[in-house]
Amino acid sequence: MTVIRQEDLIESVAGALQYISYYHPVDFIQAMDKAYQREQNPAAKDAIAQILINSRMCAEGHRPICQDTGIVTVFLKVGMNVQWEADMSVTDMCNEGIRRAYLNPDNVLRASILADPDGARTNTKDNTPGVIHYEIVPGDIVEVHVAAKGGGSEAKSKFAMLNPSDSVVDWVLSQVPLMGAGWCPPGMLGIGIGGTAEKAMLLAKEALLEPIDIQDLQERGASTRSEELRLELHEKVNKLGIGAQGLGGLTTVMDVKVNDFPTHAANKAVAIIPNCAATRHTHFTLDGSGAAALKPPKLEDWPEVTREAGGNVKRVNLDTVTPEEVKTWQPGDTLLLNGKMLTGRDAAHKKMVDMIEAGEELPVSMKGRFIYYVGPVDPIGDEVVGPAGPTTATRMDKFTRTMLEKTGLLGMIGKAERGPTAIEAIKDHQSVYLMAVGGAAYLVAQAIKSSTVVGFPELGMEAIYEFELEDMPVTVAVDHLGESVHKTGPQLWQAKIEEEAIKVI
Template identity: 55%
Template structure:
């Protein structure tokens, strides 16, 4: 029998959530560096450099890699010979209560506050729980006296792109997976790892796919030794075929869409092949550890040599400096797809909830709380600032979620342009073309680096929405790439569709 204090479980998970908020796994950093060195597409290469610079800045600054600090997902393997006790003599708590306590403590830590993303009553008021609780618990009883914990902070950009299907026994799993990739878009911030779960039942296949992500990147080792079974053969085939699509980093085109493909399989019904895919984004965050009853786990920073040669800051000489305070429609007509800009001046922020309120006010014939005429909206929900910061990590969110609002805002408010991540859908592109607007893409997963280009932040509307409130940011050389120009041309060719009639 192994006795473990419940306080140690709480402390370890709390510390793990803090640790992974600013620390990439070493294998991910190494794989991203290899992909960056091999990349020939300038836009994709620049995006990966920004991700690497952000990774270095985050681990040194102990600030989140991404503004989407994720939902706390805790996987526990609990040996039947493990016995919990309380040092304080209080009654034992449930595992869910312990997970919630750890999540609450980690996400409200004043030294490194993490963004509260979880909402309650998803079909009703959708109110933010303010502390990111409840944590998501997955528990498996095992033999022996080991307590193994996997702590994951999974961002919405990756999980929302999960796919599931039940195939026939004669269908090709590889073909189905390849068919899904373009439709997933680039909102999951490639390059990352793709998990594939096969067999069992629908829910187990999806869980298999997700859990497969949290193992070291080793596709190069697999290629060197050769596939030994059908799962390994599928990994190699999918890795080559997915990267052959040339979706590339951030969907900008290029050689690296995935850094690895993981495949996990279980027995299933003879008439089916349940198959699920779940991607891990550029903000890959997880750590695995055991508790032995001797106290909480201590997490040590990887050797800083992991980031040797990566610049302290991102610089790009071949960029055009732009003062957004002095722009009109005539100026943006000169910008071309693929052009890199460094923005300075004042912009507004708004995400899903703020967009809905703005459009509702317009529909009711009411005045907006802030004029959008001639302004840029940045799709972002930042992390709270700490002492010395204008704003916490503030990277872009997926632009397609705001597509349904684009026509209304462009036609009724005089909005000049938008900043987000990944591609736009056909209706949004058509509206941008019709109104001679512009869409600029920032690098998803480079949130801490991007926040350093924000010199001032102030909430100016919808304060009750928390991180989704409308802020006014003042920028200094904020890097973006022209993703959709006023002619309707888009850089995200892998996802380009004809505008809807």
């Protein structure tokens, strides 16, 4: 009989969440480095470089890889011979561990969890509750997997109840392009097949906890149907040419994981859940000897990468930029932003549009300004701001026309592609949309030299800030004519891959 103490589980969960906030899994870093070495699209290669540089910086500085520090999922396998020395439930112990991790003053993690999700959507302030899964198994230990999943990648999850004769491969290949770039590729796809609707989703989520080992599978060959699917999907998804950050390129997925389960004769439940460039998960075991101690990876595990921005880099002063200057920018151009920039995401946009419709004055003028879709991590020590990477831009699409038309906003900065509604508004108002790299939040934060809340302070991380910038790297994603690099890039690279029969990782 093993006795597991309450404090040991709490401290282990808290420690694991801090650990994964700044350490990528080593298998992920190695796979990302391979993708970097073979990438031929300069824009995609630079995006991967930023992700790798950011990852090393976070490992050294013990700060979050991404500003979205995720919703926590905990999987526990509890041995039947385990005895708990506790007065809390296991769920409450896990949530206390989450609470301690996210409120740790040495590395504050962003609280993103909202209660009353279809009503008041009130922030719980400590990122609880997590999503907890249990399995009771033979034995006298407790095995725990902890993951922190960003909202952008989780939002791209897909599910279907296929007919038994339908092709899983065809369905997946039809869905991946619809996911866009909001899940921050390159990453992994977890696929669950069978069981019931909820079982398929759980299988897909659990698949993402497995290490990247597609090259080993390629070398030894498939021995099961799920392994055959992994190999086929890995090859065919990469042939779509979506590439890093959706810019077009050779690597969209570094691995595809497939879990299956017996199902009803009339059903074929299939789920896809992507893991993003801020992949965060780890595993530990409690055997009664105390809290888990996770061994830090070695800094040698990270490659030394230097960005090569190319010859099309333009330095931009946001304090003096004009509509005429914006019209000279071409899709795919790299810009280095300097000067003052505003921020605002979902809640701030909703409040601003409501105020505009009510004829009220906004807390800050948007005329001729650029707005960055971000909800930064709180700063620690002498930081101006914590990690401050972009959030998914499509969520702001429904507000874009009003913002451009009624406020005189000149440009927007976010993550991934814009939808047709936003692109039409950008074209009509001769505006522009710039893309920052998702998964490079700490690197981006180094370009922010001052930060001041200038509107809606009650929204916390969703308030309107004014950032003073020094060489913040972005890519022109939609120009003033409405041309989107997220359309032209993947089309170009899909054609190149087909023409040259390039073998993808």
